[in-house]
Amino acid sequence: MITSDVARAADFRLCAEALIDRAIITAASDRALLEKIRRHQPALQSTFGRLTGWRVQTHPEFARLVKTPARAEASHRLAWAKGRLDYALLAWVLWYGEHTHGRKFTVSQIAEEIKLRSAGPDGAGVDWTSHAQRLAAKRVFRGLEEMGILRLQDGSVDEWADENGKRDALYAWGDAAWRIHVGIPAAELERLAEGRPASPAPPADGTDEIRLYRTLLLNPALFRRDDPAAFRLLDSQEVRARILVNLRYLTHWELEVTPEYARVLRPARSDDAVQTPIPVTSGLDHAVLCFCGLLRDRQASDRLVPAGGESFLIDESRVWQDVDELQKRFGTKWGKTMQQRKVGTLAEEIVDKMKEWGLMRDTDVPGQYLVLPTAARLAAHYGDEIERDADSED
Structure with missing residues (x-):
């Protein structure tokens, strides 16, 4: 028993x-x-x-x-999506399914419909002669297959993408297609259709404790600065113990609480997790960790602009300078592609990845970023660098 x-x-x-x-x-x-x-x-x-x-x-x-997240974060993105075009094409594909009442379709059929419907007054829209846009479409179809929304019945979307639409693939709609809904009010849809900006997001719903669980389970961390009321629950040892018991009943994960943030610690398991420990599987991951190490050193020597709550501010120009320095110093360890990448492009990729990991955010000031306290917990150290530093101290 x-x-x-x-x-x-x-x-x-x-x-x-x-x-x-x-x-x-x-x-x-x-x-x-x-x-x-x-x-x-x-x-x-x-x-x-x-x-x-x-x-x-x-x-x-x-x-x-x-x-439903208590606070939207970059970490909530679909794992296979690479940019705005992917999400735009995702919306077009789902629209097409409703527009055709769930009929089977070929990629060439839906591609032509998207091309016509997406064209603006100037004629500009989705351009399938662009290899990058065909690759985005391939990601979307593959992603929807994995989610059970589409079922490939014949052909290959890879061939369609690689052959500039000369070959084809036949799709049917999966069982999950008609059960994924987002409740957007009609008035909001009308605003967007007219080209007006979206309405301000409503306050997060639920009690303080519900918001706390939602953030811990979905976001990289719960920061005191984001939701002081929810975070104050963790200041009580009795409440914290109860929350930990509930988390351990639901998962195998541990709870880490610091004065300014709390997060669940997951063991490494798979690539599809929303919130695994920081990976080190690519050159870009190494570059991010090296950048975090540089920021941590700068924080220790009081060379960062404090923003309260153990967070700091950094300008885009400073990021570029730091990435340039790191690329020259460690680029050979990140791989040939990363070593040869333009500094501006690499800096943008590092910033995007840090936002995804919950280490950095945009601010209201263009070109300025907020470095969150979780970034100070990370760094990359290469063995030969440690030995060289030790030799220089001797």
Whole structure:
């Protein structure tokens, strides 16, 4: 009986973590996990509903946790999306499905429709003669396949993208396609259609504790500066202990609390997680860690502009100078591509990655960034550099 209870609890946590970290779990990708989620659905719904107010959606072919963040962050992006065009094409594809009432389609058909519909008064719109735009379309179709929204029935979107539309692929709509909805008020859609800016985002909903759980589970960290009321709950040892118990019931993750931020610590598991420990799988990841190390050294010597809450300000021009210095010093360790990349491009990529990891944000001042306290916990050290520094001290 004890063994059975332990196994059941382990399966429950496995399901909960997967629902938190993945956009959707499909039968095609992991039927065994899907069946576990469906078995545990009542307990999962009860726990997620109580702690976060989220809904667990199950179906014979997929399951998903309908997650509403307390605060939107760059880390909430789709893992396969590379830029605004990807999201624009995603919206066009979903629109096409509703427009055609879910009929099967070929990529060439939908591409032509998107080209015509996206053209503005000057005729400019999606241009399929652009290799970059065809690659974006390929990412979108592949991503929607993984999410169970589209099912490839014939051909290859790779061939369509590589052959400038001369070859084709046939798609049908998956079971998840008609169950992914975002509630946008009609008035807001009219504003956007008229070219007016979106309305200001409403205040985060839910109680202080619900916002706390939502942020810990979805965002890189909960910062005191963002939500003082939710963060103050952690100042009470009794409340903190209860929150930790709830997190450990739901997941295998630990809770780290500092004076200015709190975060859950996940063990490394997979590439599709929303919030894994900082990876070191690419040259760009190394460049980010090196940049964080430089900022940490500068912070230790009081050479950063404080912005309160252990955060600091840095200008874009300073970022460029620092990246130039780091590229010259460590570029050979990041790989040939990173070593030869233009400094401006590399600086932009580092900033984007830091925003994605919850280490940096834009400010109201153009060209100025806010460096968050989580950045000070990271650095990269190469063995030969450490030895060289030791030799210079001798």
